[in-house]
Amino acid sequence: MDIAKDARFASTKLKILSADERSNALLAVRDALAANKDAILEANKLDLDAARQADLPSSLIKRLDLTSPGKYDAMLQGIADVAALDDPVGKVSLRTTLDDGLELQRVSCPIGVILVIFEARPEVIANITALALKSGNAAILKGGKESLNSFTAIADAVTSALAATKIPASAIQLVATRADVASLLDQTDYIDLVIPRGSNKLVSDIKNSTRIPVLGHADGICSAFVNADADPEMAAKIVVDAKTNYPAGCNAIEQLLVHKDAVKTVLPTIASSLADAGVVIKATPELFEALKDIVPENLLKHSEEGDFDCEFLNFTIATTTVGSVEAAIEHINAHSSKHTDVIITASESDAQRFLNGIDSASVFWNASSRFADGFRFGFGAEVGISTSKIHSRGPVGLEGLVIYQYQLKGSGQVAGSYIGAGGSKAFKHIQH
Amino acid sequence: MDIAKDARFASTKLKILSADERSNALLAVRDALAANKDAILEANKLDLDAARQADLPSSLIKRLDLTSPGKYDAMLQGIADVAALDDPVGKVSLRTTLDDGLELQRVSCPIGVILVIFEARPEVIANITALALKSGNAAILKGGKESLNSFTAIADAVTSALAATKIPASAIQLVATRADVASLLDQTDYIDLVIPRGSNKLVSDIKNSTRIPVLGHADGICSAFVNADADPEMAAKIVVDAKTNYPAGCNAIEQLLVHKDAVKTVLPTIASSLADAGVVIKATPELFEALKDIVPENLLKHSEEGDFDCEFLNFTIATTTVGSVEAAIEHINAHSSKHTDVIITASESDAQRFLNGIDSASVFWNASSRFADGFRFGFGAEVGISTSKIHSRGPVGLEGLVIYQYQLKGSGQVAGSYIGAGGSKAFKHIQH
Structure with a gap:
């Protein structure tokens, strides 16, 4: 052949x-x-x-x-x-x-x-x-x-x-x-x-x-991290779009990380919106407690082992708390498939720390993970x-x-004329 | 571990x-x-x-x-x-x-x-x-x-x-x-x-x-092609440097391709210079004939099978003729290790065709292959x-x-608002 x-x-x-x-x-x-x-x-x-x-x-x-x-x-x-x-x-x-x-x-x-x-x-x-x-x-x-x-x-x-x-x-x-x-x-x-x-x-x-x-990409395990200072409405809108706009897409999120100080202030709005959209939330024990009066019983489950390394590809999201931006970065770098991860925060410095610290191809601040796409990025062809x-x-x-x-165009030069290869000439190395 | x-x-x-x-x-x-x-x-x-x-x-x-x-x-x-x-x-x-x-x-x-x-x-x-x-x-x-x-x-x-x-x-x-x-x-x-x-x-x-x-690179099988119009002195100088300046280097040449119309005009000067430098020439039958009165007996050998896929790493060079620039490109693309290849010619259009056609990392016109090096290229560190x-x-x-x-900074945007993901907004895609 x-x-x-x-x-x-x-x-x-x-x-x-x-x-x-x-x-x-x-x-x-x-x-x-x-x-x-x-x-x-x-x-x-x-x-x-x-x-x-x-x-x-x-x-x-x-x-x-x-x-x-x-x-x-x-x-x-x-x-x-x-x-x-x-x-x-x-x-x-x-x-x-x-x-x-x-x-x-x-x-x-x-x-x-x-x-x-x-x-x-x-x-x-x-x-x-x-x-x-x-x-x-x-x-x-x-x-x-x-x-x-x-x-x-x-x-x-x-x-x-x-x-x-x-x-x-x-x-x-x-x-x-x-x-x-x-x-x-x-x-x-x-x-x-x-x-x-x-x-x-x-x-x-x-x-x-x-x-x-x-x-290519085998998995798209993407996450959103909601910082303590996130605007609840913005966070809910982004998380719902990132999860539900096309759940089978590789740029849909599978995980929601919530700053511990946002559990009582921001998470309720997000959880209600996810529930309205029909998303099943798989929560760690402390979040299960916090959510059980907000989310209908049929949409709230206990998280299981492996949930944070899983691409659900459907109306399911795993959620847990983290204590800081650094902890969110560590969690995501350990579990994500290096595709796209999002931070929702009012703080530019926290956002920049997150963008620089996350080891993924696309890192977004206050925007849905679903923008990770050649057409949306304006590439013309993907x-x-x-x-x-x-x-x-x-x-x-x-x-x-x-x-x-590298194309090099000369006029008969040989390496042996230059310093380092037996000769005495120095290179000019003029960048244009 | x-x-x-x-x-x-x-x-x-x-x-x-x-x-x-x-x-x-x-x-x-x-x-x-x-x-x-x-x-x-x-x-x-x-x-x-x-x-x-x-x-x-x-x-x-x-x-x-x-x-x-x-x-x-x-x-x-x-x-x-x-x-x-x-x-x-x-x-x-x-x-x-x-x-x-x-x-x-x-x-x-x-x-x-x-x-x-x-x-x-x-x-x-x-x-x-x-x-x-x-x-x-x-x-x-x-x-x-x-x-x-x-x-x-x-x-x-x-x-x-x-x-x-x-x-x-x-x-x-x-x-x-x-x-x-x-x-x-x-x-x-x-x-x-x-x-x-x-x-x-x-x-x-x-x-x-x-x-x-x-x-990295396993092999450095580099070639020089001498076109029919090459200046004999320049060709000899480049070929000798490329072969002998540091024969154990990955950017030393192992093969010399000679345009058939250069065998009587350019090759004799190159062969004499190689012989003066103590290089053994392994020649195809027609070149052996052409060289046997120019190169001392102990420095001229018949080429063997595999010579054109071999990294000699010593004072040995394999040589053959080709009928055209295109034939040289084909030979090199089939045999080289995609490291560095050289054309010696007076013709800018032949040179450009060679540079564009050769499928190697470095392609040089009228310069020694030994310039393929981070220090010589001016990279500061290799x-x-x-x-x-x-x-x-x-x-x-x-x-x-x-x-x-890709770092994307938004203000709450979601994909669902835009055309293609359920919405009606169009992207602006302004390049800066």
């Missing part, structure tokens, strides 16, 4: 195409998907029929369905939007004159080959093709088996559109089986980055089965959300698909 | 120290190493005696030896130099107003916990302590067993110096055994980055035994050289030890 090797070879060709050549290829893909809409939706219908016959969950069928109003056009518009973004390649981030006629530049460039593994959503193929080509990367795509017909029809349109452009044929390749993926995950020499898009299980399984760097500690964190835009290289 | 967990805890504390607090701790370490010089050099003598008795290679003994003129003072000066660098933490790289009173910033911050594994050089402990604390990271250090006495003496001085500062005690920890390292390499929850500093074997072994990201494709590439300065987090 030469898929990965072919992708690596294509990435070499992609690296020297111009921004226009890459962006025009995106528009060709968009046009081909528009022209083949009927065939693609027919293929999609086969997948939908099979999914309904197999009684797959309605949430999965919804993700599969390309026929819902506006979805197909949004997919096409998404490609055009990516084509219109600034070129992420060729940006100079450092320029130093090492010596006369010896100029160093750090220039952004594609990473190389990315492997993207996703589940039901067939439109991801269009989205990833756009992001990969825009950033000059070759991509290998593996979709879920439920969307195989849709996926194949879209892939055929993409492949034939690219054949008429300067993009090499193996720049976008599709693989269908799990065995293919297992083999690809071993090819550290040819694949530079793996991006899993799907369930926690998919992401954890992939993280545990490859030494290739993985961009590659995914990363809880890694290196390369790219949080919502990742096109920048996450580029790296840099 | 709680080493990694303790380091993680310390990193939380380090994250909120000020730049002055971190830099002052470096100066305290420098002063303690100056004050304890006699004790440390005595301990170093024990290591040196043991190494000589065990007949260890002289290169290793040289690396162990802290008593050679200027070495100890250079170590102290190195710490002061790092202390004086700009603070890498807290730099704002993106600022966007998402909406009125909802301000997003991307701010640089420490990565967290780094594990540094090194071999004989005991002064690395001072160097890494300085780099880690300057960038706000906790570090776990494992030195080679040959330097255990030196290492322990330096560590004692560092630990007692830090005890008088705001740096938490477990910010710098030392481990002595291989078993400790094996256990640490499994702790993906607590350790964010592994930096091996030593032989190719050390680096490959570590890369193959952990899922924690590794910053963490290491990376051949990874993500996060940090090439010579890595302090920037390689920081990442960023």
Whole structure:
């Protein structure tokens, strides 16, 4: 199987195409998907029929369905939007004159080959093709088996559109089986980055089965800390939004930490609002006592072991008290998945201490954790959300698909002429 | 063993120290190493005696030896130099107003916990302590067993110096055994980055035994490509420096690619210069023919299988012809270790095509590969050289030890008010 090797070879060709050549290829893909809409939706219908016959969950069928109003056009518009973004390649981030006629530049460039593994959503193929080509990367795509017909029809349109452009044929390749993926995950020499898009299980399984760097997040264990001086109404509004706006989202909160001095003053308002929204509160013994006259019996439970390391993904929240901002930082750094954590406080200095002390990709003051999202951050395109500690964190835009290289332009200089390598010349090191 | 967990805890504390607090701790370490010089050099003598008795290679003994003129003072000066660098933490790289009173910033911050594994050089402990604390990271250090006495003496001085500062005690920890390292390499929850500093074997072994990201390079298979229009004198000077200035260096070249039209015009000058420098040329059959009247018999050999994937690390170079710049790019991208590659040409357009097409961390035009080095690039401090494709590439300065987090400051905003999450407000997304 030469898929990965072919992708690596294509990435070499992609690296020297111009921004226009890459962006025009995106528009060709968009046009081909528009022209083949009927065939693609027919293929999609086969997948939908099979999914309904197999009684797959309605949430999965919804993700599969390309026929819902506006979805197909949004997919096409998404490609055009990516084509219109600034070129992420060729940006100079450092320029130093090492010596006369010896100029160093750090220039952004594609990473190389990315492997993207996703589940039901067939439109991801269009989205990833756009992001990969825009950033000059070759991509290998593996979709879920439920969307195989849709996926194949879209892939055929993409492949034939690219054949008429300067993009090499193996720049976008599709693989269908799990065995293919297992083999690809071993090819550290040819694949530079793996991006899993799907369930926690998919992401954890992939993280545990490859030494290739993985961009993504398995868990989203996010917290809100309510300081003693928090405004009760603001705290209630933020906590309810962060918990209930989309509880299955990775940026929903799972934990509420309350300063001990806010238990009688701020927590009641928050707890009533959570109860009004139908959220089950799992409380430590002291909080259970404080809440039992405020929260209806059916919505108040005792917290259990593991609650503070759990992603509920539903209308449940675990809550406990802490004695200080520092204690909140310690609790969160020990339990969070480094995704997004929030402080609600009137104190700017407490807020800044919290923002600087929390070891997570996104740290918010007086705003809902749900803002942790590429669209809301204004990135134009989202590659995914990363809880890694290196390369790219949080919502990742096109920048996450580029790296840099050092380009040095000389006029015959050799190291041996300079101090430290046998010579006597000194470097000038003039930063521009 | 709680080493990694303790380091993680310390990193939380380090994250909120000020730049002055971190830099002052470096100066305290420098002063303690100056004050304890006699004790440390005595301990170093024990290591040196043991190494000589065990007949260890002289290169290793040289690396162990802290008593050679200027070495100890250079170590102290190195710490002061790092202390004086700009603070890498807290730099704002993106600022966007998402909406009125909802301000997003991307701010640089420490990565967290780094594990540094090194071999004989005991002064690395001072160097890494300085780099880690300057960038706000906790570090776990494992030195080679040959330097255990030196290492322990330096560590004692560092630990007692830090005890008088705001740096938490477990910010710098030392481990002595291989078993400790094996256990640490499994702790993906607590350790964010592994930096091996030593032989190719050390680096490959570590890369193959952990899922924690590794910053470093196992091989340095670098190439020079001589274009048809290259100036013979310049080409000879660069190739000889790149090969012979320090053949054991990772930035020395192992391969010489010659444009077929340069074989009769440029190669003879290069080959004579290489022969004068005592370099053995391993040539493909056609080049062997072309060179046999120029290069003395004892310095000319037939190339063997694997020569173009080999890091000779001595006075040997493999050479072959290519038909074009594109063919040179293909050959290098297939065989190089993505470290540093060089083109020698008079053509700016050929040079730019080469620089953009080569998939390596450093790409040079008319300059020796030996310039790929943190000191020569003007970085002030070098963490290491990376051949990874993500996060940090090439010579890595302090920037390689920081990442960023998104800090969002609001005034009670919730996602549910905005388009896409149930509301009707639009984002402003004003970039600053």
